[in-house]
Amino acid sequence: MVESLYIHIPFCNRICTYCDFNKVLIKNQPVDDYLDALIREIEMIGEDRMKTIFVGGGTPTALTEAQLARLLEVVTAKFTVTDEFTFEANPDELTPGKLDVLKSYGVNRISLGVQTFNEDLLKVLGRSHGYDDIFNAINHMEKIGLDNYSLDLMYNLPGETMEDIEDSLRHIERLKPKHISWYSLIIEPHTVFYNQIRKGRMQVDDDSAEGEKYFHIIEALAERGYPQYEISNFSTPQYESAHNKTYWLNAPYYGTGAGSHGYVGGTRYYNIKPVNHYIQSMKETGSVVKETLPLDEKAQMEEEMFLGLRMNRGVEIARFDRKFSRPMGDVYGSMLEQEIGKGHLQERDGFISLTEKGRLVGNTVFMEFLL
Numbered sequence: 001m002v003e004s005l006y007i008h009i010p011f012c013n014r015i016c017t018y019c020d021f022n023k024v025l026i027k028n029q030p031v032d033d034y035l036d037a038l039i040r041e042i043e044m045i046g047e048d049r050m051k052t053i054f055v056g057g058g059t060p061t062a063l064t065e066a067q068l069a070r071l072l073e074v075v076t077a078k079f080t081v082t083d084e085f086t087f088e089a090n091p092d093e094l095t096p097g098k099l100d101v102l103k104s105y106g107v108n109r110i111s112l113g114v115q116t117f118n119e120d121l122l123k124v125l126g127r128s129h130g131y132d133d134i135f136n137a138i139n140h141m142e143k144i145g146l147d148n149y150s151l152d153l154m155y156n157l158p159g160e161t162m163e164d165i166e167d168s169l170r171h172i173e174r175l176k177p178k179h180i181s182w183y184s185l186i187i188e189p190h191t192v193f194y195n196q197i198r199k200g201r202m203q204v205d206d207d208s209a210e211g212e213k214y215f216h217i218i219e220a221l222a223e224r225g226y227p228q229y230e231i232s233n234f235s236t237p238q239y240e241s242a243h244n245k246t247y248w249l250n251a252p253y254y255g256t257g258a259g260s261h262g263y264v265g266g267t268r269y270y271n272i273k274p275v276n277h278y279i280q281s282m283k284e285t286g287s288v289v290k291e292t293l294p295l296d297e298k299a300q301m302e303e304e305m306f307l308g309l310r311m312n313r314g315v316e317i318a319r320f321d322r323k324f325s326r327p328m329g330d331v332y333g334s335m336l337e338q339e340i341g342k343g344h345l346q347e348r349d350g351f352i353s354l355t356e357k358g359r360l361v362g363n364t365v366f367m368e369f370l371l
């Protein structure tokens with residue numbers, strides 16, 4: 001049974017300097033045609049109940065109130081959402097009017113793209129929002145009782161200091177979000193940042209400075225009531241992201257929209273990326289052009305381990321045994337013993353997880369699972 005759905009809105013009002021997501025500037029885009037195609041794709045899904053829905057992008061809040069309402073009308077008529085219904089949002093676009101629309105359709109979680117509280121760094125990132133926008137959005141969210149939000153932050157930004165990290169921590173103490181995602185900036189090819197670094201016009205931290213910030217963040221957030229539960233995610237009790245855990249538990253999910261991907265029946269699929277091609281394929285064939293990648297059992301087991309070890313609690317042994325009708329010990333026995341011996345992995349309360357030492361060499365440990 002598939003219990004999670006991702007919906008992709010590939011439009012942004014401004015393109016950030018570091019971004020390599022599947023997105024386009026919204027100006028002059030056929031947004032309503034895109035919604036037509038997206039709605040058709042959503043309506044083709046067999047299920048009528050979802051545990052989690054995540055609407056991401058791009059920026060879903062780049063849509064107008066009327067467009068948001070149109071999409072949500074279809075989604076909520078089709079699915080009963082039993083657990084978590086998240087919308088990604090940029091602070092400057094999360095107007096009271098749009099928030100009211102989201103709330104009225106049962107959206108119960110906001111993933112707020114704050115990135116940093118430093119106004120200068122926000123400019124370097126090319127973000128459309130400023131410092132005040134963050135508080136305007138949060139104030140209204142709290143006013144209407146939509147106070148379950150994740151503060152999405154980045155570190156390892158060009159020119160960022162430890163004081164910037166401390167400043168974010170002070171804001172966290174004051175705002176008390178339920179959840180925090182704090183990712184290291186990755187310099188991706190085909191971005192403005194990539195070109196600037198290649199030309200020597202910009203620098204980011206070396207690995208050791210980045211590591212120092214990372215471990216400081218983990219420790220400081222734990223002290224403030226946000227224990228780490230995944231490599232880049234931290235939460236107060238009961239507010240871990242149910243949708244993202246679908247991915248880390250290697251559970252099935254649908255992906256809808258241009259460039260989205262899904263995992264159903266042991267097959268990963270990747271929807272065609274360009275917005276116009278996505279619309280065209282739906283118009284001409286009544287379905288979306290996609291690449292599919294069926295995973296054999298070996299690949300499914302590898303992914304189960306890779307993804308599960310991202311979480312601090314790790315991979316549940318009994319769940320693995322049930323899922324693959326084979327004991328984990330039969331599949332990975334000697335390797336597990338070896339990595340436990342090296343102090344990289346540990347078996348605790350029925351879970352295999354990375355130790356602190358293992359986290360430092362995570363990729364080396366992951367490689368061991370390639371049978």
Ligand code: SF4
Nearest residue numbers: 012015016019057058
């Ligand atoms: S708003 Fe998000 S998706 Fe859009 S360009 Fe910026 S980082 Fe990328």
